Amino acid sequence: MARGDAFDVVGFDADDTLWRSEDDFLAAEAMFAELVGPYAPDGIDVLDALHAIERDNVAVSGYGVKAFALSMIQAAVTATRGAVPSAVIGRLVDHAHDMLMQPVELLDGVPETLAAVGRTHRLVLITKGDLVHQLRKVRTSGLEHHFEHIEVVLEKDVATYRSILREWQIDPARFVFVGNSVRSDVLPVVELGGAGLHVEYHVTWEHEVVDDHDGGFVELGSITDVPGWLAGS
Amino acid sequence: MARGDAFDVVGFDADDTLWRSEDDFLAAEAMFAELVGPYAPDGIDVLDALHAIERDNVAVSGYGVKAFALSMIQAAVTATRGAVPSAVIGRLVDHAHDMLMQPVELLDGVPETLAAVGRTHRLVLITKGDLVHQLRKVRTSGLEHHFEHIEVVLEKDVATYRSILREWQIDPARFVFVGNSVRSDVLPVVELGGAGLHVEYHVTWEHEVVDDHDGGFVELGSITDVPGWLAGS
Numbered sequence: 001m002a003r004g005d006a007f008d009v010v011g012f013d014a015d016d017t018l019w020r021s022e023d024d025f026l027a028a029e030a031m032f033a034e035l036v037g038p039y040a041p042d043g044i045d046v047l048d049a050l051h052a053i054e055r056d057n058v059a060v061s062g063y064g065v066k067a068f069a070l071s072m073i074q075a076a077v078t079a080t081r082g083a084v085p086s087a088v089i090g091r092l093v094d095h096a097h098d099m100l101m102q103p104v105e106l107l108d109g110v111p112e113t114l115a116a117v118g119r120t121h122r123l124v125l126i127t128k129g130d131l132v133h134q135l136r137k138v139r140t141s142g143l144e145h146h147f148e149h150i151e152v153v154l155e156k157d158v159a160t161y162r163s164i165l166r167e168w169q170i171d172p173a174r175f176v177f178v179g180n181s182v183r184s185d186v187l188p189v190v191e192l193g194g195a196g197l198h199v200e201y202h203v204t205w206e207h208e209v210v211d212d213h214d215g216g217f218v219e220l221g222s223i224t225d226v227p228g229w230l231a232g233s
Numbered sequence: 234m235a236r237g238d239a240f241d242v243v244g245f246d247a248d249d250t251l252w253r254s255e256d257d258f259l260a261a262e263a264m265f266a267e268l269v270g271p272y273a274p275d276g277i278d279v280l281d282a283l284h285a286i287e288r289d290n291v292a293v294s295g296y297g298v299k300a301f302a303l304s305m306i307q308a309a310v311t312a313t314r315g316a317v318p319s320a321v322i323g324r325l326v327d328h329a330h331d332m333l334m335q336p337v338e339l340l341d342g343v344p345e346t347l348a349a350v351g352r353t354h355r356l357v358l359i360t361k362g363d364l365v366h367q368l369r370k371v372r373t374s375g376l377e378h379h380f381e382h383i384e385v386v387l388e389k390d391v392a393t394y395r396s397i398l399r400e401w402q403i404d405p406a407r408f409v410f411v412g413n414s415v416r417s418d419v420l421p422v423v424e425l426g427g428a429g430l431h432v433e434y435h436v437t438w439e440h441e442v443v444d445d446h447d448g449g450f451v452e453l454g455s456i457t458d459v460p461g462w463l464a465g466s
Contacts, residue, residue, distance in 0.1 A: 062365030
């Protein structure tokens, strides 16, 4: 009996699992530091200020590009004591809009993997972040047709997965979730009795497959290993 | 036989149907005009500029406070050719965060109406806008327990209602939707074969009940008229 026979539905995370995302935020931070840094007094680390403001704001404004942009603007004003010219702030806003419109860059092997897994299992997508941006990425990626359900959520915790799986009438014990975050994609699903497959974002970094002791939490080197894992025993 | 016997589920819009929302955007626009206007050259209408930028951005950044805030900041920079001080922009960002955290102000009679309708029908909530903000308002309003399902969507059009009702296994012919927007809350639901109840936002403005010719689109003077409409024949 194949391992996959124990599961009805395979769920996927999106950012940094199906397509690149974090790289764009790092590039935006570098631009922020370059544009805003010169206006900050000596001894102010503008990136530290940005990160602290982001952490403070996440409960209010959530995850995603728009929340990040508002934090960048707030940090630009406060870290420079208002010395940053508003033209610089205009560039930060323009950059955020560019991020929202940027073409999706799929990670290697993603379409083939979804097609292969879709031949044996029903697929769903659960992702955190900005509603309009995430749905735009799903639509423009050309991957939308693979998924029976797509949900953008605020937090990927046990309560969220429980409520979504109940709504979709999916038995958590027959559910596998694939994603790049141990905290958001793997542990909550395992706690609910499902299986979690962790795929490191830097796909070239690690190619070995290591089962951990809990039995539900599996390390895969690449998303392209998912069909093989399901076919294995 | 009561009219309500023809329906299984009653859906509600949220902003300006259950709680005040538009007023806050109008207040923010007034603040924007007051703070930014003095830095614009003669002959520039900063509110016109803001509205045009908002319309341009909606496909990219969606509805809601964060998208509105980014449009305000963009308009402040472009309409003043960069002359607006960044401290003013800092105040716009702070105001947007205040809007996200502002206590929910329920419209008159909402809790009683949901309790009354909930005794005879299953309730759902479908709202457009910012995910984190809308879910925060639902949670902090104390109304969440009334709803079997809650969905935040990008657009309230026929395709969206069709897909949500299918997902929730609700027969559109046995579905009523209540909201303040004819375009988003009433017409798409009527087109799917359900009933739409339009409740004008200015609740004191019009209290008469007028059935329109289509039979599905009904004008109510207040949300508190919903239980009576369902009980009528």
